[in-house]
Amino acid sequence: MKTFLENLEMLSMAVGTSGDEGAVRKLIYDEVIAYPGCIAKTDNAGNLVVSKKGAKEPKNKIMFTANMDEIGFMITHIDEKGFLKFSGIGSIDSRVIIGKRVLVGKNSLPGLLGSKAIHLVKKDEFDNPTKTSDLYIDIGAESREEAEKLVSPGERAVFDSDFCEFGDGCVLGRALDNRAGCAALMELLKEEAEYDFTVCFTVRGEINGNGAPAAAFGVAPDIAVAVETAAAGDTPGIPGEKALCKQGKGPVLSFRDSGTLYDLELYHFVTELAEKENIPTQIRTGIFGSGAAEAIHKARGGIRPVSVSIPARYVHGPYASLKLSDAKSTVSLLKAMSKGLCEV
Amino acid sequence: MDTKETLRILCSVDGNSGDEKLAAKLAADMLLKYGKVRIDNLGSVICEVAPKKNGRHVMLDAHLDQIALIVIGIEENGFLRTYPCGGIDRRGIFGTKVRAIGKDGEYIGIVCCVPPQLQDKNDKNPERDEIFIDLGFNKEETEKRIRLGDRVMLCGKWSDIGDGYVTAPALDDRAGCVTIIEALEILKDKELPCGLTAVFSTREETGGQGAGAAAFSVAPTEAIEIDVGFGKTPDTATVHTEMKKGPMIGFSAVLDTELTRKLVELAEKHEIPHQCEAMGGGSTGTNADDIAVAGAGVRTGLVSIPQQYMHSIIEKVSVDDVKNVGRLLAAFVLEGGEK
Numbered sequence: 001m002k003t004f005l006e007n008l009e010m011l012s013m014a015v016g017t018s019g020d021e022g023a024v025r026k027l028i029y030d031e032v033i034a035y036p037g038c039i040a041k042t043d044n045a046g047n048l049v050v051s052k053k054g055a056k057e058p059k060n061k062i063m064f065t066a067n068m069d070e071i072g073f074m075i076t077h078i079d080e081k082g083f084l085k086f087s088g089i090g091s092i093d094s095r096v097i098i099g100k101r102v103l104v105g106k107n108s109l110p111g112l113l114g115s116k117a118i119h120l121v122k123k124d125e126f127d128n129p130t131k132t133s134d135l136y137i138d139i140g141a142e143s144r145e146e147a148e149k150l151v152s153p154g155e156r157a158v159f160d161s162d163f164c165e166f167g168d169g170c171v172l173g174r175a176l177d178n179r180a181g182c183a184a185l186m187e188l189l190k191e192e193a194e195y196d197f198t199v200c201f202t203v204r205g206e207i208n209g210n211g212a213p214a215a216a217f218g219v220a221p222d223i224a225v226a227v228e229t230a231a232a233g234d235t236p237g238i239p240g241e242k243a244l245c246k247q248g249k250g251p252v253l254s255f256r257d258s259g260t261l262y263d264l265e266l267y268h269f270v271t272e273l274a275e276k277e278n279i280p281t282q283i284r285t286g287i288f289g290s291g292a293a294e295a296i297h298k299a300r301g302g303i304r305p306v307s308v309s310i311p312a313r314y315v316h317g318p319y320a321s322l323k324l325s326d327a328k329s330t331v332s333l334l335k336a337m338s339k340g341l342c343e344v
Numbered sequence: 345m346d347t348k349e350t351l352r353i354l355c356s357v358d359g360n361s362g363d364e365k366l367a368a369k370l371a372a373d374m375l376l377k378y379g380k381v382r383i384d385n386l387g388s389v390i391c392e393v394a395p396k397k398n399g400r401h402v403m404l405d406a407h408l409d410q411i412a413l414i415v416i417g418i419e420e421n422g423f424l425r426t427y428p429c430g431g432i433d434r435r436g437i438f439g440t441k442v443r444a445i446g447k448d449g450e451y452i453g454i455v456c457c458v459p460p461q462l463q464d465k466n467d468k469n470p471e472r473d474e475i476f477i478d479l480g481f482n483k484e485e486t487e488k489r490i491r492l493g494d495r496v497m498l499c500g501k502w503s504d505i506g507d508g509y510v511t512a513p514a515l516d517d518r519a520g521c522v523t524i525i526e527a528l529e530i531l532k533d534k535e536l537p538c539g540l541t542a543v544f545s546t547r548e549e550t551g552g553q554g555a556g557a558a559a560f561s562v563a564p565t566e567a568i569e570i571d572v573g574f575g576k577t578p579d580t581a582t583v584h585t586e587m588k589k590g591p592m593i594g595f596s597a598v599l600d601t602e603l604t605r606k607l608v609e610l611a612e613k614h615e616i617p618h619q620c621e622a623m624g625g626g627s628t629g630t631n632a633d634d635i636a637v638a639g640a641g642v643r644t645g646l647v648s649i650p651q652q653y654m655h656s657i658i659e660k661v662s663v664d665d666v667k668n669v670g671r672l673l674a675a676f677v678l679e680g681g682e683k
Contacts, residue, residue, distance in 0.1 A: 083578050095469060096457055098436025099656035101501060101511075110505050116579045117654035118433040119629065127468050130435055136578055138652065138660070140506015142588075160501070161441070166452035167480015172441065235456045236423055236476040313478065317439030319454055321478065 001190065002031060004331065005171075005324070008183040009163045012173035015103065017072035017089045017156045018207045021046055024068045028182060028201050035189045045214035048201040054193035058342030062197040063221035063303075064188065064334065065212050065292055066181030066228065067205025070174070071316050073102065073137070073157040078148060082141030084111070086157065087132075090206030094130045096317035101160035104139055105151040110160065112138040159318035169324045170247075176322055177315035178205060181227040184310065187331040188338060195342040205292060212292040216299040223266065223304045223341055226292040227334065229320070230284065230309035242286060245311045248323050250280030251330040252309040256287050259294030263304040266344065270306060270333070273340045279333045284309070306341070308333060345529045347522060347670075348663050350374075351510060352502050354518040358445065360412035360495045361430050361550040362387075367408050371521060371544045378528040378542070384561060386546050388554045393528060393540040396563075400681045401539035403564035403642070404527065404673055405555050405631055406520030406571065407548030410513065411655055413475060413496040415444070422486040423456065424477040426496055430549030431655050434469045440657065441499040442477055446489040453479040453496070500657030508588070508663050515659040517548065519649050519666050520570040526670025531677060539564075540677055548631050555631035559638030566603060566643040566680070568673060569632035572661065573621055573648030587650045588662045590617030591669045594646030596628045598636050603645045603680070610675045616668050621648060647672060 002010065010031075016024035025048045032038050037053035048068070071090030078084055084104070097113050104111040114136055137157060141147035161174035185199045198219050203211030216224055230252045233243030245252040253274075254260075255267050274281045284307075297305035310330050312322045354374075359367025364387050371389045372381050379393040389408065411430030419425055424444065428434075438457030443450045456476040477496055479486055500513035524542050531540075541562045546554030548571075559567060573594075574580065575587040585592045593607045611618035627633045628646050636644040649669055652660045 079578065081578065093438075095435065096439040099433060099653060099658055100436065100439070101658055110503050110511070112505065112511060112653060112658040112660060113436075114577055114653050114658070115433075115436065115656075116577055116583075117574055117652075117656075118431050118435075119654065120574065120580055120583070121433075121435065126434060129469055134579060138505075138577075140509045140660075142506070146507075164452055167478075168482070168485060170480035172452065172454060234421065235478065236419060236421075236425075237456070237474065314439055314454060314457055317457060319439060319441055321454060321480065323480075 001034060004183055004187050007031065007186050008180060011179035011182055012163045012175055015158050016069055017158060018069040018204045020156055021068045021203045025201065028186065032186060032189050036192055038189055043215060043218050045211050046203040047211050047215040049215060049219060050189060050199045052189055052193050052197050052199065054195040056195050058195035060222040060342055060344060062223050062341050063200060063216065063219045064185050064225045064227060065200045065202050065215060066185050067178040067292060068182055068201045069203055069205050070158065071206050075151060075153050075155050075157065077153060078144050080144050082143050082147040084137040084139065084147065084151065086137055091316050092132055094132045094135060098130060098135065100318050102137060102157040103160045104137060104157040105155040109139050109150055111157055114138045161318045170321050171324060172319045172321045174319060176312055176320040177229040180229055180310050180312065180322055180327060184227055184327060184330050184334060188334045194339045197338050202292065209292045209295050213295040213299045216296045216303055220300055221303055223306060224293065224296045225306045225308060225337060226296065228291045228309045229312035229315055231289065231315055232311040232313045235313055244284055244286040244289065245282055247311045247313060248326060249282040250326060251333050252284050252311055253281050254284040254307040257290050258288050259290030260297055260305050262307055266304055266306045269344055270337060273336050274333055277336045279329050345526060347526060347667050348510060350525060351519060351522050354521055355502060355512040355514045358497050359409055361409040361547045363495055364408050364546045371408060374525060375542065378532060384558060386554045386557050388546050388558045389544040390558055390562065391542040393542060394536040396539040399538065401564045402677055403541045403543060403559060403562050403567040404524045405543040405545055405567060405569050405635060406524055407517045407555065407631055408521060408544040409546050409549050411549050412498065415490055415492055415494045415496060418483060418486050420483060422482040424479065424490060426475045426477055427473055429495065433655050437470065437475055442496050443499055444477060444479055444490055444496045445494055447491060451479050451489060453477045498657050505660065509660055510663060511658050511660040513657040513659060515661050516572045516651060516654050519572060519661050523570050523649065523666055523669040523673060526667060527673035530670065530674035536677060538681055545631060552631045552634040556634035556638050559635040559642055563639050564642055567635045568645045568647055568676060569630050569635060570647050570669060571630040572651035572654060575650035575652040577652055585619050585621050585650055587652060588665060589619045589650065590665060591672050592619050592621040592648040592650060594621050594623060594628055594648060596623040597626050598628060598633050599646055600643040603643050606680055607645055607647065607672065607676060610679060611672055614671065614675050616672050
């Protein structure tokens with residue numbers, strides 16, 4: 001049984017862009033299947049649905065979800081000189097990708113997200129971000145024929161990033177959005193449970209989140225808790241009113257985001273539960289951004305939505321960072337919720 | 345000599361402009377077997393391979409320094425405010441993993457970026473003084489570790505890529521240093537017809553002060569500068585020099601025309617692949633500009649290694665191009681003085 005940090009590193013280093021989460025799913029499956037009372041199966045959408053057997057049957061059927069996928073790149077074309085053109089999978093900004101290393105295709109070939117040298121960049125190009133469509137990936141091939149032997153259109157690429165601890169209890173790694181949520185839910189599955197509940201590791205979260213509603217349809221819960229990362233706005237250049245949450249202040253609870261009005265009664269219940277358990281939490285202070293709950297709460301005859309997020313900085317880049325104390329508090333809160341929400 | 349391994353080793357040490365000590369020490373050790381080595385007042389490594397005679401004295405120069413960031417402030421929340429020390433590309437700096445080199449150790453961090461959800465479509469690339477580093481510490485903890493003026497290195501990775509290419513940060517211009525070592529290796533058992541000094545100079549990325557000062561003290565009759573040059577990529581219509589096409593022989597008003605033609609002639613004679621890099625204006629943007637006007641003036645030539653993605657953490661060169669530049673330099677030392 002791996003520790004939380006070991007699971008987080010394992011998942012951060014795994015490759016799985018939206019629609020291609022198989023490798024991540026297998027890693028999670030192999031780990032959780034050894035946890036007590038866990039039965040896991042993959043649904044047709046590709047979600048890993050883990051039923052946790054508790055001591056009692058709950059009054060409310062609870063489902064926890066976290067997306068397993070990550071942003072990345074899809075190779076769309078190989079030019080005559082062997083350079084790869086691509087389009088983003090999920091939200092990709094040229095300002096975080098120029099000059100970065102990527103891993104390309106099923107064999108994880110090294111690739112370079114090239115752009116002309118700084119000396120050749122005109123002033124207006126400096127002031128205006130480069131269009132992603134003007135960029136390309138260099139795998140060292142010198143012709144289309146050579147490149148075609150190594151990679152085909154439709155294959156994926158991800159940032160080539162390592163995982164490390166830094167600063168005062170922080171970690172840096174790829175795909176922490178939202179594998180951190182996955183790792184937190186794996187912690188929840190580790191211990192004996194008081195009530196039955198279901199955990200879904202879902203697909204395609206970065207592209208409209210169409211994995212989560214399929215899982216919700218299949219599981220048919222009364223309450224769904226979406227565990228995600230929330231972009232911390234405590235970095236330079238972000239005005240206070242746009243700071244959604246802060247790193248180090250605990251899990252983020254939401255009453256609303258741009259896609260969902262969360263269940264008010266449950267929102268207050270979870271807030272008070274955290275207080276009672278002495279778990280630090282913070283309230284989401286901006287309504288922008290949306291998550292899996294948007295699609296989940298409309299599934300079937302309606303599902304009561306709850307959101308718990310881990311503050312993370314620099315999501316959708318080569319590295320995101322989070323503070324381990326936030327992740328730990330999130331796990332504590334989820335454990336308390338797995339009991340408390342069943343009794344509401 | 346294992347050119348690729350020498351490149352890897354030289355690229356593995358830090359040496360930002362004005363703070364090249366680690367790279368200089370490693371380079372000095374590498375040069376010991378070729379001559380008398382000293383480090384001058386600006387930190388440049390100077391190796392006298394063959395002493396000065398009355399006639400021709402050749403100086404080969406490549407720069408040792410690499411681009412990085414310099415700490416100019418510590419913010420309330422503990423973030424470092426930095427400024428480029430050398431030509432950092434602000435277009436792709438966001439999200440780069442870094443190492444801040446503090447007083448007692450180095451600390452991992454990341455270049456901050458605004459999360460995409462908060463970016464509006466008209467957002468600009470960051471200004472030079474808006475590059476912030478998150479070290480994961482609060483202000484007090486940061487101040488214990490980092491001083492203003494400390495350097496922040498961009499983390500990259502050494503690796504092979506494709507057929508015969510390598511990629512790493514600092515290949516600009518450690519690759520140039522390796523071409524000189526390559527030449528010295530070819531020349532080591534030969535009797536030289538001239539005096540020869542190899543210089544690995546400092547501060548090129550911030551103005552070329554190291555090479556100018558070294559050229560004054562070496563006072564050669566002629567010099568070849570070796571730097572990296574632009575290798576064509578899909579987005580560079582004005583670049584005509586290409587990877588794996590061999591040394592780029594520079595033509596510029598500041599360079600000595602006779603000497604430049606000699607380089608072409610020797611490349612042809614020894615069947616070394618080569619290409620011409622013609623530069624308009626009055627300068628080359630390399631140390632050659634400073635060396636040419638050092639002391640009473642030096643006849644100077646410029647040979648460049650084609651490189652893609654210059655000034656990034658994914659700089660890329662061909663190992664064969666590096667070797668061929670070395671061969672051309674050796675030929676120039678031996679035969680460049682012939683009429």
